[in-house]
Amino acid sequence: MTKNRKAIQRKSEQKRGRTYALILVCGLLVVSGFFFAGRQHFSSMDYGMKNSRLRKQIDDLESEKRRLLLAREISSSPLEIKKAAKKVGFGEPTIDQTQMAQLTSVTKDKAVPPTAAATVATAPDKTLIERTALVKPAPQAVTTALANNNKTASQPKRTMSAE
Amino acid sequence: MKRSPKSRKKNLRQVAFTRFMLIVAFFVLWIGGISVRLFHLQVTQHAWLKEKAVDLRQDVKHDRMLRGTIFDRNERALAMSLPVKTLYANPSEITDTDAAAKAIAKALKLDAGQLAAQLRQGKEGNKKYVAIAKKLDDEIAQKYNKALDTPDLKKGDLPNFTGLHWKEDQKRSYPYNTLAAQVIGFSNAEDDGKAGVEQSQDDILHGAVIRKLQERDRLGRVYDETTSEREKPSDIVLTINSAYQYMAEQALEKQVRVSGAKSGMVIVMVPKTGEILAMANYPSFDPNIITEAASEHISNKAIQSVYSPGSVFKLVTYGSGLEKKLFTPNDMIDSGNGTIMVADRKFSDSHGVGRVNYSQAFALSSNVCAIKTALGVGKDDFYSLVQRLGFGSRTGVELPGEIQGLVRSPEKWNGDSLASMSIGYEIDVTALQITGAFATIANDGVRVQPHIIKEIRGSNEQPKTITEPKQTQVVSAQTARDLRTMLRQVVLTGTGKRAQLNGYTAAGKTGTAWKFNAKSKSVDSSKYISSFIGMAPADNPEIVVAVVMDEPKVGGRDGGMVSAPVFREVAQQILEDMKVAKDAPFKQETLVASNDIPETPPVDAIKAKPGDKTEKGTTAKPTDPADKNKTKDIKKTTDKKLDAKGKMTAIFKRRLTLKRSQNGQTRKLET
Numbered sequence: 001m002t003k004n005r006k007a008i009q010r011k012s013e014q015k016r017g018r019t020y021a022l023i024l025v026c027g028l029l030v031v032s033g034f035f036f037a038g039r040q041h042f043s044s045m046d047y048g049m050k051n052s053r054l055r056k057q058i059d060d061l062e063s064e065k066r067r068l069l070l071a072r073e074i075s076s077s078p079l080e081i082k083k084a085a086k087k088v089g090f091g092e093p094t095i096d097q098t099q100m101a102q103l104t105s106v107t108k109d110k111a112v113p114p115t116a117a118a119t120v121a122t123a124p125d126k127t128l129i130e131r132t133a134l135v136k137p138a139p140q141a142v143t144t145a146l147a148n149n150n151k152t153a154s155q156p157k158r159t160m161s162a163e
Numbered sequence: 164m165k166r167s168p169k170s171r172k173k174n175l176r177q178v179a180f181t182r183f184m185l186i187v188a189f190f191v192l193w194i195g196g197i198s199v200r201l202f203h204l205q206v207t208q209h210a211w212l213k214e215k216a217v218d219l220r221q222d223v224k225h226d227r228m229l230r231g232t233i234f235d236r237n238e239r240a241l242a243m244s245l246p247v248k249t250l251y252a253n254p255s256e257i258t259d260t261d262a263a264a265k266a267i268a269k270a271l272k273l274d275a276g277q278l279a280a281q282l283r284q285g286k287e288g289n290k291k292y293v294a295i296a297k298k299l300d301d302e303i304a305q306k307y308n309k310a311l312d313t314p315d316l317k318k319g320d321l322p323n324f325t326g327l328h329w330k331e332d333q334k335r336s337y338p339y340n341t342l343a344a345q346v347i348g349f350s351n352a353e354d355d356g357k358a359g360v361e362q363s364q365d366d367i368l369h370g371a372v373i374r375k376l377q378e379r380d381r382l383g384r385v386y387d388e389t390t391s392e393r394e395k396p397s398d399i400v401l402t403i404n405s406a407y408q409y410m411a412e413q414a415l416e417k418q419v420r421v422s423g424a425k426s427g428m429v430i431v432m433v434p435k436t437g438e439i440l441a442m443a444n445y446p447s448f449d450p451n452i453i454t455e456a457a458s459e460h461i462s463n464k465a466i467q468s469v470y471s472p473g474s475v476f477k478l479v480t481y482g483s484g485l486e487k488k489l490f491t492p493n494d495m496i497d498s499g500n501g502t503i504m505v506a507d508r509k510f511s512d513s514h515g516v517g518r519v520n521y522s523q524a525f526a527l528s529s530n531v532c533a534i535k536t537a538l539g540v541g542k543d544d545f546y547s548l549v550q551r552l553g554f555g556s557r558t559g560v561e562l563p564g565e566i567q568g569l570v571r572s573p574e575k576w577n578g579d580s581l582a583s584m585s586i587g588y589e590i591d592v593t594a595l596q597i598t599g600a601f602a603t604i605a606n607d608g609v610r611v612q613p614h615i616i617k618e619i620r621g622s623n624e625q626p627k628t629i630t631e632p633k634q635t636q637v638v639s640a641q642t643a644r645d646l647r648t649m650l651r652q653v654v655l656t657g658t659g660k661r662a663q664l665n666g667y668t669a670a671g672k673t674g675t676a677w678k679f680n681a682k683s684k685s686v687d688s689s690k691y692i693s694s695f696i697g698m699a700p701a702d703n704p705e706i707v708v709a710v711v712m713d714e715p716k717v718g719g720r721d722g723g724m725v726s727a728p729v730f731r732e733v734a735q736q737i738l739e740d741m742k743v744a745k746d747a748p749f750k751q752e753t754l755v756a757s758n759d760i761p762e763t764p765p766v767d768a769i770k771a772k773p774g775d776k777t778e779k780g781t782t783a784k785p786t787d788p789a790d791k792n793k794t795k796d797i798k799k800t801t802d803k804k805l806d807a808k809g810k811m812t813a814i815f816k817r818r819l820t821l822k823r824s825q826n827g828q829t830r831k832l833e834t
Contacts, residue, residue: 048378048386055388063246063301066229073240073338078409 222377222385226331228370230354231396233347233361235405236440236617242337242347242361242450244354244370248304249330250296250322254285257326267327270310271296295327298334319383333370341447343408345463346401346562346615349450358461360399360615363563367397367619395622402438402617407431407737411443414732415710419445422725423716428465428594429733430709434602434698437611437632439560440706440737442595466558466565469591470692470711473676474528474658474722476587478600481525481533481649483540483548485642490536492522492645492652498531506578510534510586525649526657528673530586537585542573545581551637552600553610554592559633561616568592587676588686594694598709601671601696604650605704608643610635651701661727662697664735666745670704671697671730673722678714690714695726699734700746708734 074080204212233242257263264279278295285293296307311322320328335350348359356365371393378387411429419427431441442465448456462468484490501515516529524532537545549555555570569591571580583589595613603610612632650670653659658673674694677686694711698704710726710733719725
């Protein structure tokens with residue numbers, strides 16, 4: 001009788017132990033699950049914050065790109081170039097200077113006799129900038145020489161009958 | 164007396180039961196209390212609490228996407244939006260408005276009194292938005308953040324100051340200031356296009372409002388963001404070349420100043436594609452400071468104002484004759500004594516040309532020859548070509564407010580209407596319409612719809628398809644070639660000599676028309692519209708340039724004197740820049756100027772009959788006595804019997820010694 005009771009007691013103790021172990025495992029699983037979920041939650045929040053910061057950074061960089069593009073456009077606008085030119089001492093060309101520039105550019109194409117071209121290029125004028133030969137009107141002699149040269153180069157006459 | 168073990172057991176059970184029941188009751192009450200509270204919070208106070216929780220955790224932002232950019236054909240940004248910030252106060256968050264106003268004013272250097280009043284007013288009106296500083300750049304915003312920083316305060320967003328917040332905003336910039344201002348237009352503070360391409364393409368450029376849902380933690384840091392997906396606004400690429408636009412504007416401005424004109428416009432167009440390379444108006448305005456712009460300078464006169472084209476319209480007259488094969492450019496026409504009567508009205512030439520060929524008649528801008536040609540063509544054919552060339556209807560260019568001009572149908576014409584129209588009166592056109600007509604001739608008779616938008620670029624940088632411009636054969640290629648030959652003659656020997664180019668052949672027509680006076684209901688012989696519309700190179704035109712000057716006052720006022728030089732300056736530079744092959748030898752321009760042939764409106768032409776209904780554009784007799792003398796002078800010459808060549812030379816010589824009286828000033832044209 002006692003033998004039987006002891007056997008039963010041992011069996012129930014084993015069962016209880018297993019139950020406790022199972023409860024412990026489950027508890028650990030639940031706790032670790034909570035920990036895992038918590039970790040995931042906080043890391044997702046962290047990623048979210050990083051993401052938000054990066055998005056802001058992209059926006060800021062795009063704004064900066066736009067700002068730089070606009071600054072480039074403004075600095076290359078005629079108004080700014082004029083201002084910059086004035087700062088370094090350049091003035092607006094006069095009509096005579098413009099005409100002279102055109103005249104000389106054509107004389108280059110047409111291979112004007114070296115004497116005439118040289119006169120244009122080396123015509124002295126202390127008041128003007130020396131870097132360019134196109135800043136002063138051509139002397140009368142040059143204009144006449146060029147005109148004659150054009151006439152001889154079988155140019156059509158500027159009269160109605162010739163046209 | 165001892166209790167039996169049975170009764171003791173019973174008592175113990177009762178005690179245990181009572182205790183158990185007490186504990187149960189306690190738990191029931193506890194859970195019940197919690198349930199009631201939960202019910203109260205979750206059901207009765209649900210909405211309020213949810214709102215409060217969302218308020219604490221979530222931020223809903225409504226931002227407008229940046230407006231699309233407008234580029235020129237070389238990718239230069241002509242209009243661009245930048246993100247900026249607006250500092251605003253939420254008065255409901257501020258407890259002591261006066262103290263806050265004082266602190267803000269001190270940090271931002273504002274008027275404390277005014278600010279306090281604004282905040283008080285906002286608080287009283289339960290406003291949540293009171294703007295303090297609008298559209299600030301990022302740098303300034305950061306400076307303000309530093310200045311407004313409150314060390315003890317913990318706040319989720321900047322500036323770290325109770326009740327102050329930043330709002331994302333945008334600012335439109337036009338880096339080239341006045342350049343192509345009438346074409347680009349401008350947009351207002353609400354990002355609505357109000358003129359030019361900004362207005363016509365507002366649907367494409369307009370930035371949609373996007374909703375941003377931001378989740379914040381207790382420190383105000385954003386950890387989640389949901390943005391409503393909306394398509395980004397598209398960018399627009401114009402056909403305008405900013406360099407050519409600048410050239411055109413500079414040349415125009417210079418000439419308007421020199422000639423004392425009221426205003427002027429230049430259009431540069433590619434005839435083969437219909438692309439508008441430049442559309443300049445002077446005076447102009449700066450869209451960056453729109454508040455300072457005069458309203459009359461904002462409108463794009465090239466499409467929004469009409470004028471009588473004058474002799475430029477003879478292109479249509481001779482074109483209709485050529486198309487009907489009534490003559491060839493070398494056939495002869497006799498202008499007789501330089502006058503013609505049509506329906507009891509006398510039209511005359513300011514300078515008689517006698518018997519000349521059609522090319523010469525066109526080159527010298529003879530009114531009589533043009534009228535004779537138109538009478539030969541007839542009402543219907545003339546009107547048909549006027550319509551086919553696009554007069555009286557909008558060109559369809561992608562700009563707002565384009566007007567269609569005034570072309571009456573033949574049923575409404577008077578007896579002399581055909582004659583008047585043949586010389587460019589009784590008809591109102593826009594500068595773009597007449598440019599389009601010349602472009603048609605330049606393009607071998609094929610009319611290509613003018614357009615100013617080259618490409619609409621989507622958010623993915625890919626161009627969206629653009630409808631190809633309409634192409635219509637208006638006149639035969641032969642007619643167009645003949646007209647170009649005649650136009651070439653105008654520049655070589657006629658009224659448009661100042662349009663001659665160096666190294667390129669040019670063709671074009673001058674026009675000098677009196678302006679219509681609304682008060683007197685007749686034309687005002689003291690006010691002119693002087694124009695020159697030309698193309699180059701003459702044989703295979705790459706560009707068409709139209710120059711229209713409104714009321715030039717100083718010096719020669721005809722189209723050949725005022726507008727042709729602008730054409731020359733603009734066309735010369737553009738052709739060279741486009742690297743168009745030179746097709747003519749170099750000409751020294753200074754030699755040309757002395758051989759000018761002046762062009763004036765029809766002297767002694769039409770006088771409005773008393774009681775007549777005078778239409779806009781009808782010519783009237785000028786009151787200048789000098790013009791009468793001039794007519795007599797020329798009449799003497801035309802009476803002489805000369806062969807065509809000799810006659811032309813005689814006219815030419817006579818004209819060179821002709822004393823012209825204009826505006827009280829006598830000017831002698833010298834050989």
